[in-house]
Amino acid sequence: MASLLRPLYWTIWASPRRRAQKLLQFAEVEAEGGRDLVRASELTVDPVLRRLFLAHARDEERHARMFRSRGLALGVGMPPRAGNTMFDWISPGERGLDDLRIKDEHLGSLLAFIHLSESAAARDFAEYSSVLGHDPLTRSLFDHIGRDEEHHMRYSLAQLRRVASGGSRALLWKARLRRLWKAYLRLASAIAGIMSTVLLTIQYFVLLPPFALLAKFAMRREQPGWTVLPPALDSKSGREF
Amino acid sequence: MIRKRSRIERQLIIFGSAFGTTAELVRGTWRSGSGRKWMIPLIIFLCLNGLLLTLAAGVEVLAPFVYSIF
């Protein structure tokens, strides 16, 4: 699968502008992941995990700074881009903890999630590095961060085995299924987002024009400035309108 | 302690109360004195869209589609 996507990755990472934008996005995701881990460290009662989560969070914050600094260096003089493109989900960065509700997570499932998330990131970053021969600085950034992600994979797995003892495999499978579910949610949301935009845009152009005409006429009657509120305004009503 | 309700239960409650909200919106537009009574058919149409989708969103597998559509 990875080799099939290689030409696509190459295309995505070829343009300095897109490279800059993606690195800045990765910086945000890493920072977000760092905050999730800080939250996990604040909530856990296990002192070893608290220290590990904090150290991991610091790594993520450092990665965020590195991605950001490289992204800014690549993007000097380029105007910022608004909105997302298709390439954003074809070539993801680390997905943080997949919008996990840290507070509601069992320690074992949280560690399983971290392990899988870091594995995926390490794999992806290795792929990106392989198509970045033309940009040694960005390539070495991915190599460096990729190595960190491997450390994160290892510690999370070791801790998962400690915390869940015999149940770690089951937790990993459960986490894989949940990641699949979340992937479905992302895909479904993306498709539905497109469908809804198309449907509402059709409604907009088919249904709205006569109403828009009336609204524009009505607007002309309105005076600028203050609107005096009637003394009998029913401010006590508690109604929705 | 607030009792947690299932998604379908919550969506049914929202669906049930949405008629009242739509009625209040229509009544408000009618009485507002802003001269925009002609908006009422459009408001009803859009609210009906919203109502149907609110009901459909109770089914979890469909929820991402439904929530994103509206």
Added chain:
Amino acid sequence: MKILGISAHYHDAAAALVIDGLPVAAVQEERFSRAKNDAAFPMAAIEWCLDQAGLEPEQLDAVVFYEQPALKFDRILTSSLRSFPHSWRSFPKAMKNMLGEKLWIRGIIASQLGVPGRKVLFSGHHMSHAAASFLTAPCGEAAILTADGVGEWATMTIGAGQKGKDHATSIKLIRELRFPHSLGLFYSAFTAFLGFAVNEGEYKVMGLAAYGVPNRVDDVYQVIQRTADGALELDLRYFDFHSRAETSFSKRFTDLFGPPRNPNEPIDLASQDGRRFVDIAASAQRVLEDILVDIAQALHRETGFPDLCLGGGVALNGVANARLLAESGFERVSVPPAPGDAGCALGAALFADRIHFGQPHRDVPDHPFWGPGIEPADLLRLAREDDIPVEEVDEDALLSDIADALWQGAIVGWMDGALEFGPRALGHRSLLAAPHDAALRDRLNRDIKYREEFRPFAPVVTLEHAHRFFELAPGAERLGRFMSGVFPVRREWRERLAAVTHVDGTARVQVLDPPMAPRLARLLDLYGQRSGIPVLLNTSFNLAGEPIVNTVAEGYSTFRRSGIDLMVAGSICVRKGGQRHEALSEAAE
């Protein structure tokens, strides 16, 4: 009566509980979810408020939402129609937003809390702002001015309020300015133009303005004009917010003011572009102030009241507030600790109590500490588990030690009692430092707050000493109570208060009335005995991008991750000795 107020879904969601006319709890959702400015339905905040009072949702007499969603839908739909066909991109987004969730608030509240729909009430957005400001202010009658981006239709209202012990409390909104003409959205457009996040970066524009010269005022008056009746009107050709969701200003705006700032690039004051940005910030700020002062002067003439209560996000502009106090004719200007949308949760609950149900007025305690308290023992446990020096010390020795540490240049994380409601840390979740050393300010920016160097830090000083260091106009103590006014630092003290004096010689000073935060007041005295200056730098206890800390565990993790030297929670104190950050391999041992 037991009334729950809720604000949600736009920015900074919150819940507040009022029982028998008095607040018992109020807190923003972000303090629990740890997502800054969290706008989600504030379930955790609601649960905490109810737990605090030992209530079940069924025992509530009413749940009040802070605005009228159906009226808001009317405005959004009407605006889409008016700007047809330019609104074709924003229409799908707006409809998804409203019809997917935000229109059905009655149902959402009923389904989440299990209360019957008939118990769910609604207060107008600006009425909630007005109530949050007037009903918590220590005055019997006052003029009221609210201004923000937009609520339902209103973007600004003026009115008057009277409190009665005999069921006669009233808030009368006399006039309103309607969308799209908005002082808040005007300022937000400049915020976006200057490369800051709308609804979050407005105070950065205010800070930046001090570096500039207001030499573009005439240009700014091209985009915002005064109307014959004393209100204002935006020239919509310069704005895009009414037809597009992504941008606030149009091409015509950039033709007038030049290209917008790239948010990723720092502002270089030595460059031509840097000068342009700060001058534009100064000009927009000047126009905002001039318009507010003019409207307030007219309101003073109309009502004749000595007090003005301000509400809405615009009331967070401390520079404008100080000018209002100095020039509007009002003797006192009151701004609540949470004048923005979060504060509307409390405003809506008080509105329902006093106005909707007609309950007699009761004076609301004049402090911002309505959130969760702390468990100092947690700090003892956490630090011991991590082998960090920790001590439990008696009050006198503790405060004395901290004063010594501050005098020696330490940055102190300070947690004491209940959490503040609103965006400001007012002495219960603060980072404290000596105010004299600009290098310390830079360290705070670099190692802890990670923020732009043009943003000033605020000082805190007790009421007794405030006039010695700051030029406080009559009535400024009221504005300074919740850090809502910016005032000049006396010239002779500016050098010795370098860390808290902005480039224009001003400071957003907190004037502390000792009974409000007695431990902090004692610490100020002890610090004053050592330094001769009983003033401290006071900034919120959080890192960049994070909400103010709530629990001791959050304070501790902030302490561990940053350059804070010492942290205090109640009588427990931890110090950073020679520890350095652990790498992963060390942490596992």
